[in-house]
Amino acid sequence: MREVIQIIKAEIVKSHQINFGDKRNYFIVLLWPILLFFTAYYSYKPLSFSEAGWSIFESKEVIIKFLIIGYLAYNCFFSLVRNALFMRNEREEGVLEIIFLSPAKRFALMYGRALGTVIQNVWMFGVFTAFILVYIGGFEKSTLLFFPLVFLLICISAGIWGGLLNTLFLFSRDTLVIFYLLDEPMLLFSGVKMPTAIFPFWAKVISFIFPITYVLYIARGTLMSTETLYELRGAFVALVLLLCIIIFTTSQLLRLAEAHYRKSGNINFY
Amino acid sequence: MLEAVNLSKTYRFAERKSFFKTNHRDICAVEDISLKIEEGKIIGLLGVNGAGKTTTIKMLSTLIEPTSGQITFNGIDCVKNPFELKKRINMIAGGERNLYWRLSAVENLEYFGALYHIPKAVLKERIKDLIEMTDLKEYEKAPVETYSKGMKQRLQFARGLINDPSLLFLDEPTLGLDVPIVAQMHHYIEKIVKEQNKGILITTHYMAEAEKLCDYIYILNKGKVNIEGTPSEIINLSDINSTVTITTNKEVLQKKWVHIETESYRKLGVKPEVDEQKQAISIHIKKEQIATFLQVLIAYDLVIHGVEIGDPKLEDAILQMSGDVRCEK
Amino acid sequence: MQVTIARIKYSFKNAMRADFWGTTIGRIVAGIYTVIFAAFMYHYMVKGNVSSSFTDYAGTDDYLAYIIVGAAFYSVSVSILMAVGRTFMVELREGVINEAFLSPASRLQILFGNGIEQYMRSIAEVSVIFLLGSFIRVRFKSTDLFSYIIMILLIFFALFSIGVLLSFIMLFMKDTYLSQNTFFLLINFLCGVSFPTEYLPKGLQYLSNCIPFTLLLKLMRRILIFGDSISTHISDVAIIFIMSTCILFIGSFLLRFYEKKYADRFIL
Numbered sequence: 001m002r003e004v005i006q007i008i009k010a011e012i013v014k015s016h017q018i019n020f021g022d023k024r025n026y027f028i029v030l031l032w033p034i035l036l037f038f039t040a041y042y043s044y045k046p047l048s049f050s051e052a053g054w055s056i057f058e059s060k061e062v063i064i065k066f067l068i069i070g071y072l073a074y075n076c077f078f079s080l081v082r083n084a085l086f087m088r089n090e091r092e093e094g095v096l097e098i099i100f101l102s103p104a105k106r107f108a109l110m111y112g113r114a115l116g117t118v119i120q121n122v123w124m125f126g127v128f129t130a131f132i133l134v135y136i137g138g139f140e141k142s143t144l145l146f147f148p149l150v151f152l153l154i155c156i157s158a159g160i161w162g163g164l165l166n167t168l169f170l171f172s173r174d175t176l177v178i179f180y181l182l183d184e185p186m187l188l189f190s191g192v193k194m195p196t197a198i199f200p201f202w203a204k205v206i207s208f209i210f211p212i213t214y215v216l217y218i219a220r221g222t223l224m225s226t227e228t229l230y231e232l233r234g235a236f237v238a239l240v241l242l243l244c245i246i247i248f249t250t251s252q253l254l255r256l257a258e259a260h261y262r263k264s265g266n267i268n269f270y
Numbered sequence: 271m272l273e274a275v276n277l278s279k280t281y282r283f284a285e286r287k288s289f290f291k292t293n294h295r296d297i298c299a300v301e302d303i304s305l306k307i308e309e310g311k312i313i314g315l316l317g318v319n320g321a322g323k324t325t326t327i328k329m330l331s332t333l334i335e336p337t338s339g340q341i342t343f344n345g346i347d348c349v350k351n352p353f354e355l356k357k358r359i360n361m362i363a364g365g366e367r368n369l370y371w372r373l374s375a376v377e378n379l380e381y382f383g384a385l386y387h388i389p390k391a392v393l394k395e396r397i398k399d400l401i402e403m404t405d406l407k408e409y410e411k412a413p414v415e416t417y418s419k420g421m422k423q424r425l426q427f428a429r430g431l432i433n434d435p436s437l438l439f440l441d442e443p444t445l446g447l448d449v450p451i452v453a454q455m456h457h458y459i460e461k462i463v464k465e466q467n468k469g470i471l472i473t474t475h476y477m478a479e480a481e482k483l484c485d486y487i488y489i490l491n492k493g494k495v496n497i498e499g500t501p502s503e504i505i506n507l508s509d510i511n512s513t514v515t516i517t518t519n520k521e522v523l524q525k526k527w528v529h530i531e532t533e534s535y536r537k538l539g540v541k542p543e544v545d546e547q548k549q550a551i552s553i554h555i556k557k558e559q560i561a562t563f564l565q566v567l568i569a570y571d572l573v574i575h576g577v578e579i580g581d582p583k584l585e586d587a588i589l590q591m592s593g594d595v596r597c598e599k
Numbered sequence: 600m601q602v603t604i605a606r607i608k609y610s611f612k613n614a615m616r617a618d619f620w621g622t623t624i625g626r627i628v629a630g631i632y633t634v635i636f637a638a639f640m641y642h643y644m645v646k647g648n649v650s651s652s653f654t655d656y657a658g659t660d661d662y663l664a665y666i667i668v669g670a671a672f673y674s675v676s677v678s679i680l681m682a683v684g685r686t687f688m689v690e691l692r693e694g695v696i697n698e699a700f701l702s703p704a705s706r707l708q709i710l711f712g713n714g715i716e717q718y719m720r721s722i723a724e725v726s727v728i729f730l731l732g733s734f735i736r737v738r739f740k741s742t743d744l745f746s747y748i749i750m751i752l753l754i755f756f757a758l759f760s761i762g763v764l765l766s767f768i769m770l771f772m773k774d775t776y777l778s779q780n781t782f783f784l785l786i787n788f789l790c791g792v793s794f795p796t797e798y799l800p801k802g803l804q805y806l807s808n809c810i811p812f813t814l815l816l817k818l819m820r821r822i823l824i825f826g827d828s829i830s831t832h833i834s835d836v837a838i839i840f841i842m843s844t845c846i847l848f849i850g851s852f853l854l855r856f857y858e859k860k861y862a863d864r865f866i867l
Contacts, residue, residue, distance in 0.1 A: 002387075003387040006384050006387060007384060007385065007387075009384070010380070010381050010384030010385065013377075013380075013381070014370070014373070014377070014381045017372070017373050017377055018370060018372045018373065024772075025777060028777050028781055029777075031781065031784075032780065032781070032784055035784040035785065035787075035788050036784065038788060039784070039787050039788045039793065042788075042793075042794045042798050042799065043640075043793045043794050045650065045652070045653070045794055045798045046649055046650055046652070046653035046657070046662060046665075046794055046795070046798075047640060047641070047644065047645040047648070047649060047650060047653075047662075048645055048648040048649055048650045048651075049644070049645060049648075082776070085776075092692055093367055093368070093369070093370065093371065094363070094365075094367030094368040095367070095368055095369065095370060097333060097368070098361070098368050098382070098429075099385060100333065101331060101332075101333060101356065101359075101360065101361055102356060102382070102385035102386055102433075103353045103356035103357045103385075103386065103387070104384075104385035104386070104387075109385075180624060180625030180626075180628045180629065181624075181628065184628055184629055184632040185632065187632070188632050188635060188636050188639075193636065194636075194639065194640060194644060195644075198639065198643040198644045199639065199643065200643070203639070259335075262332075262333070262334055262335040263334075263335055264281070264282075265279075265281065265325070265328065265333070265334045
């Protein structure tokens with residue numbers, strides 16, 4: 001266990017050192033969710049909700065809360081995805097081979113990488129929370145208590161999701177297609193930009209495969225005071241089950257990935 | 271001791287014939303290689319480009335799985351239990367890769383040290399020692415991308431020793447480095463073998479380096495061990511002779527040259543060559559014949575100003591043998 | 600011209616061998632998802648109702664056509680900006696930047712070759728987005744061929760000019776990921792890709808108008824959605840051309856300046 005924690009810690013520190021060696025990166029990474037959020041917010045402007053029976057979305061504050069929670073969670077997930085893409089650089093630099101030369105537990109490596117952006121998420125989450133409170137007049141005091149829970153939920157879920165992506169990226173240097181096939185649908189189908197309740201059945205089925213869908217459901221339910229924790233227990237259970245499946249899949253894929261590159265010898269091709 | 275028996279590796283290559291059609295081709299990179307790496311010894315693995323050196327080293331270091339064959343380390347089967355070997359080895363490659371360029375020397379070493387589960391306090395001390403040993407103290411906090419080639423290679427060396435390995439694999443470690451840095455690298459290598467009893471497998475294209483460092487050499491050709499032995503054994507396998515050059519004065523040389531030439535041929539079966547400009551005689555003979563040649567010169571009262579004996583080099587031996595039919599030990 | 604042709608050949612071969620499916624499918628997928636998202640919002644969320652402000656600003660209530668044109672442009676702009684902007688950074692990463700900068704080849708020709716090759720592929724990629732639009736019954740109006748040709752050339756010129764500037768920024772920051780994604784997000788937000796820029800606060804609207812893409816997108820929508828001829832928008836064409844030319848000059852000047860002064864930062 002000590003070894004696992006050591007590796008996870010080393011991966012987090014390394015990721016932070018590489019991504020934030022230049023301090024400009026802190027502000028760029030903060031700028032992105034702000035831009036994404038406002039793009040989504042203004043995308044709502046051309047549409048008329050009242051005639052369609054979505055009167056709650058007529059309130060600017062509700063739309064903002066809805067989108068901000070969505071983009072906060074999405075950005076955490078996306079930053080972990082971005083970290084997985086970083087593996088491509090490691091192939092080019094030749095360090096991936098050196099890492100796999102070591103006896104470091106592979107599981108710890110994958111999850112350590114995924115959690116490597118935790119530090120930047122803390123920064124971003126904090127600033128964004130302050131932005132919410134200042135811009136729209138704040139949440140109710142009782143909901144503020146849920147912020148740490150929501151943050152923890154996002155980090156754990158995103159970390160596990162990121163572990164899977166890191167493992168998928170081990171298979172080949174040319175796995176950008178996985179990124180496009182998983183990231184864009186995640187943004188569309190998981191309820192980041194619009195409620196999953198409006199989706200047709202087939203879209204809802206797709207949304208169920210992403211952990212962020214459940215995270216957002218829980219986050220919005222608690223932070224927007226629409227549901228109690230007890231009422232959200234179904235979503236919690238579903239999320240835990242899904243995360244367990246993802247962890248299991250990751251472990252199997254990790255074994256396959258290492259066997260694959262040991263056979264083909266191509267871990268460093270770039 | 272690491273022992274490899276009958277290692278082979280076949281790669282499958284995909285060749286795209288058209289948009290939808292891909293042909294597969296099997297290429298045997300390494301075939302039936304057997305070798306040993308003992309602690310406290312430096313083993314050389316030589317060969318031309320594409321001979322199978324890197325594939326061999328990657329198999330031995332568990333990065334690649336052999337298609338067939340056995341690798342054992344002190345009795346442990348390393349093909350089945352690669353992680354057991356991973357704890358005890360490390361690898362240093364030449365070139366400027368295998369390091370995080372945006373991280374400093376210390377940060378790189380801290381990270382790689384953590385991968386080997388080295389306790390924090392031990393790691394801190396070890397990093398301090400390695401930074402000092404590789405003379406990087408002044409630049410330890412600067413990002414690696416600002417380092418010169420030599421500095422990067424020294425840091426690679428430090429990284430390779432971070433887990434205090436019993437065995438170290440050096441894949442062309444002095445590639446592209448200048449003479450003083452190469453001398454430094456050799457010094458480090460000899461030091462860790464002598465003082466820390468580490469076993470080293472080194473691949474290199476520089477024959478002089480192999481001759482200087484290696485206790486035993488395997489020479490690969492087309493994926494197989496072509497020749498093996500100590501450097502002197504390999505040299506002796508070839509027909510390369512020593513070159514003896516005697517400088518004298520012009521007048522004496524002109525008077526006595528014909529006699530010396532005839533007598534040398536009679537006694538040694540080889541005719542010497544004369545360089546009138548340099549006022550020197552040179553001859554290519556076996557080491558054991560040198561004394562006889564000198565006796566011939568003395569017998570004719572040749573005034574000897576200087577004697578130079580050029581011993582056969584490993585490079586010459588390998589060049590000669592690669593042109594001949596394969597010599598198998 | 601020789602440099603451009605050589606670059607086109609290299610760029611095409613490289614694209615075919617290096618993650619062809621990833622980049623091609625990725626861009627098509629991104630464009631498709633933008634359209635799907637808009638279709639979901641339009642059909643399922645608001646049941647086809649757009650606000651009167653949208654009709655005023657866009658000049659049409661055909662929301663999906665509006666979005667499809669934006670998505671198509673955004674997909675092409677990401678492709679071209681990446682192809683042109685990342686040229687020298689990719690050379691740097693692959694260790695061939697020495698050769699690129701050692702040669703007397705025009706840097707603009709190198710960038711142009713990459714850009715034009717990518718543009719040809721992008722036109723194919725973007726047709727998928729329009730095809731999807733036809734499946735969801737979005738109809739575009741047609742106009743004269745000359746208008747389409749000018750539009751296609753103008754799009755490339757505008758994108759190329761910004762791409763050259765981006766190339767300098769990437770070299771300067773020695774980074775591709777952060778700079779390119781910031782650029783893309785800014786384009787998506789400021790240039791009217793998924794909503795009329797009139798919704799933005801006044802200050803941001805001024806900024807938006809400084810980017811040639813904003814006017815270019817408006818022009819594209821006039822041609823594709825309304826069937827206007829380019830001859831009725833000559834002043835817009837001129838403005839886009841002049842802005843792009845200025846940006847191209849600035850970008851190429853900065854590149855040359857940077858290569859002279861700071862080559863030691865990236866020459867291996």
